[in-house]
Amino acid sequence: MTGAEVSTGWVASLLPEAAGLAADSVDLIRALLVMGHILHADETTTRIGSVRHWLHVACTEFLTLLHLAPRSRAGANAGGVLPHYRGVLVHDSLSLYAGYTHCTHQLCGAHLIRELTAAGEDFPTQRRHQQIRWALAGLNTQAARVRAGKTAEIAPEALLLHLEAFHRGITVGLSEHPRAPGRKQSPARNLLERLRDQAHSILRSADAPRHVPFTNNSGERALRPVKTQLKISGCHQSEHGATAWLTVRSYPDSARKHGLSAFEAIHRAFTGNLWIPPIEQPA
Structure with missing residues (x-):
């Protein structure tokens, strides 16, 4: 904004602070995802140092929640959404999702x-x-x-x-x-x-074509920018930093889906005017 150069270390040092500032919004995002009628879930790989880790996403057309955890049901549970979800879960055929018996399923x-x-x-x-x-x-x-x-x-x-x-x-x-x-x-x-x-579970979208999507494109789209940024910037150096980064990404990506730019969402977090998702989500 001012033309002054800043170091990569200084930017990285702001991640934990930004994650803390966005925590209330992210907690509400998590609760709203649990209450939604349609939920997309997906996963992909990332690296922390030389070790491969897994990114998980739970999202809708209007909310995104990313977290770092193993590729397992316990890892998916760590996001705090899937164990409590009761709507229609849209996902690929990965076996870990079949264990969520309290919701219905749509395979991509x-x-x-x-x-x-x-x-x-x-x-x-x-x-x-x-x-x-x-x-x-x-x-x-x-x-x-x-x-x-x-x-x-x-x-x-x-x-x-x-x-x-x-x-x-x-x-x-x-x-x-x-x-x-x-x-x-x-x-x-x-x-x-x-x-x-x-x-x-494959034909559910034909039973309810107005509401249940045929594909898991929303989940894949939520992960694509994360993968692109990792290719550009390289791997994370610690789990703590990766976790903070994903929390920060969950916040502006959800805000973006409601018409705010990422810059505006982050600016509001640092100036005491945190963006909060509306309780009543668009249909």
Whole structure:
């Protein structure tokens, strides 16, 4: 702002102070996420020194909460949101999320479509992976029309067409990839069994197209800037610094989703006018 040069160490020294100043806002963000109807969860890697660690995010279209913890259910619990959440949790197929039985689930359709595309490339003479992918993509297109106000609901004949293609594709695909002896199965078999066993969690967005998203894009978008900044700035040097940095990022990212710039949000924190998320979140 003034043209004066400041050292990296001085900027780093402000992180714990900024995290402390933003704590009340972040605590409310955490509570509001617990009470939300839709929640996105995701995780990615970071480094502290030479050691790999995991970043977790719980977010909505209007709030973001990041924290550092192991890639486990205990690590996801450490954010203080998932153990208490009772709405619809949108996530990839990572097994740790399946343990949250007090909420309902929506598996990310974009992840599944990528897996089906890869399986179709591995077995080009088999058409069932392409059929299932077509069914999921078609249901997403129909749901998008509902959200855009072009139609009041997914037409029953379109819903039936895509659901039949989805379930029949799984049934035939399983017959083409029979179970092998023992617990370990082929990736194609594992994918088809997951589609069969978790069909309701995959198709939930078709049941409630106005409210339940087909993908976990919100969770991935929340992590992307964090990964980009790490590539530019390098790794963290301590868990304490990384934890403070993620707290600070949670605060302005949530404020940004409500129309404030990151600079304005941080300025308000340091000048005694902390931004607080509204209790009544936008629909």
